Amino acid sequence: MDQTRAPYFQALLDYVDAGVIPFHTPGHKQGIGLDPAFRAFIGDNIASIDLTPMPGIDDLLQPTESIKEAQELAAEAYGADRTYFLINGSTSGNQCMMMTAVNPGDSVAVPxxxxxxxxxxxxxxxARPIYMEPEVDESLHMDHTIAPETVERTLKEHPDLKAVYIVSPTYYGVAADLEAIEKIVHAHEKIFMVDEAWGPHFHFHPALPVSATAAGADMCINSTHKMLSSFSQTAMLHQQGKRVRVDRLEAVLKLFLSTSPNLPMVASLDVARRQMATEGAALLSKTIDLANDTRRRLNEIEGVYCFGEELQGSPGVFDLDPTKVTITVKNLGYTGYEASEILRRRYNVQVELADLFNVVALFTMGTTQAAADRLLLGVSELAREDRAVDIFSPSGVLERRVKTGTYRLPKTPPMRMLPRDAFLADTESVKFKTSAGRICAEVITPYPPGIPVISPGEEITKEIIDYLDLELRAGVHMQGPFDKDLKKIRVVKNLT
Ligand SMILES: Cc1ncc(COP(=O)(O)O)c(C=O)c1O
Incomplete structure (x- = not known):
């Protein structure tokens, strides 16, 4: 196919050129009815292609024209049999993959x-999750990926599993051994799904980890907006092979995706694919060089550590995405949250993620040398500050626990009910600190990275309470809980 084409973007341009008189949604009618200040700011071009599906402008849910061709071009570029454009991120990709692969009550192995x-x-x-424990890196205080041996053991212990779902890469750019896992999963004749939200660029550069499509995943998802140039919320779902029922997948997509997709967003997927297919390798080479150079310079700053190739081969670290620069600041006496806040306030630098020990800076085609220099300046000045390590956390609790080795990511709590049953059960709100033993009905997630510490259906343990208390004191932003300060928590109502 001709990868220099962007058929869907072209279809929108053709509509604008034709000067059609719009008696259709959206209500702003190509910008005329927009709030004037908003219109002046965003400009008329984007408003003019904010249209609705109609003949000539294909329908995302039933593509027969330019979206069909755009998706076929994307499938070819990624080496998939089929690619579907998504307009609610990899979030909807995860929902659609799971709704396709499993039936209610089926077991699925998930990290x-x-x-x-x-x-x-x-x-x-x-579905019933069978949790696989990731390899944990205590010194960086981070989870890596699932080891192939863990997948093999899980499949042996749970022969009734319907599918295996893997997340690779992690938010920190650590990739799993997808090729080894694929062999294991398919030898057991199960469906293999990969959440590759953070790896939409992998397929386009040999220095990057192997992509999920190249590794043979039956279905995988990419948040195209995260690392490539499409607009926020856009993503792709790729499918290949015969293990997945394509009719079911397409039925699910038709049921769950909006009937009013934002067309500039869809067009941005079309052109992001064109950009990668035609100049991806060159653009990514520049990005990788800049990220590697910045990592090397950051590592020259005393007290700062940015992991790199030396980590490769340790448990759960099969490969690394160099474009994610994880800056470990704990030896400077800062939490990642504090470092992130100072970098923003003093140097106008906003990192992607902060956790207790680290901040993560994303490098993409849009990152300039000047931006990298500014990040370096901020971090080197942070490192120069005379900072007593005992103010690592306001209460000193964190530092004490790190020193005594009692600071650990909590163990997975016991699952008492299926996530669906607990989430949809009758609930009540109880004091969080005394909730040990109750069944959690909500998802409690420090964000970023957005990984739940406790999920619906799991028993709240003392260890979870202590851990979340510590994270809250260290300044984490909690996503999910009904009470954002987590003074109360929603639990499944006692039947007695
Ligand atoms: C591993 C992973 N999967 C899925 C998602 C959801 O992606 P999106 O924000 O595109 O909906 C995220 C978001 O951070 C993620 O980190």
Whole structure:
């Protein structure tokens, strides 16, 4: 196919050129009815292609014209049999993959450190998660990926599994051994799904980890908006092979995606694919070089550590995406949250993620040398500050626990009910601190990285309460809980 084409973007341009008189949605009618200040700011071009599906402008839910061709071009570029454009991120990709692969009550092996959208997919599908524990890196205080041996053991222990779902890469750019896992999963004749939200660029550069499509995943998802140039919320779902029922997948997509997709968003997927297919390798080479150079310079700053190739081969670290620069600041006496806040306030630098020990800076085709220099300046000045390590956290609790080795990511709590049953059960609100023993009815997720510490259906343990208390004191932003300060928590109502 001709990868220099962007058929869907062209279809929108043709409509604008034709000067059609719009008696259709959206109500702003190509910008005329927009709030004037908003219109002046965003400009008329984008408003003019904010249209609705109609003949000549294909329908995302039933593509027969330019979207069909655009999706076929994307499938070819990614080496998939079929690609579907998504307009509610990899969040909807996870939902649609799971709704396709499993029936209510089916078991699916999933990493415990999955993104919370996986939880949504379990609630929707009624599947039973069999959690696989990721390899944990205590010194960086981070989960890596699932080892192939863990997948093999899980499949042996649970022969009734219907599918295996893997997240690779992690938010920190650590990739799993997808090719080894694919062989294991398919030898057991199960469906293999990959949440590759953070790896939409992998397929286009040999220095990057192997992509999920190249590794043979039956279905995988990419948040195209995260690392490539399409608009926020856009993503792709790729499918290949015969293990997945394509009619079911397409029925699910038709049921769950909006009937009013934002067409500039869809067009941005079409052109992001064209950009990657035609100049991806060159653009990514520049990005990788800039990220590697910045990592090297950051590592020259005393007290700063940015992991790289030396980590490769350790448990759960099969390969690395160099474009994610994880800056470990704990030896500077800062939490990642503090470092992130100072970098923003003093240097106008906003990182993608902060956790207790680290901040993560994303490098993409849009990152300039000047931006990298500014990040370096901020971090080097942070490192120069005379900072007593005992103010690591306001209460000193964190530092004490790190020193005594009692600071650990909590163990997975016991699952007492299916996520769907607990999420949809009658609930009551109780004091969080004394909730040990109750069944959680909500998803409690420090964000970012968006990985739940406790999910619906799991028993609240003392360890979970202590851990979340510590995270809250360290300044984490909690996503999910009904009470954002987590003074109360929603639990399944006692039947007695
Ligand atoms: C691993 C993973 N999967 C899925 C998602 C959801 O992606 P999106 O924001 O595109 O809906 C995220 C978001 O951060 C993620 O980290």
């Amino acid at each position: 415990r450190n999955s993104h919370k959208s996986l939880l949504g997919s379990l609630v929707m599908s009624g």
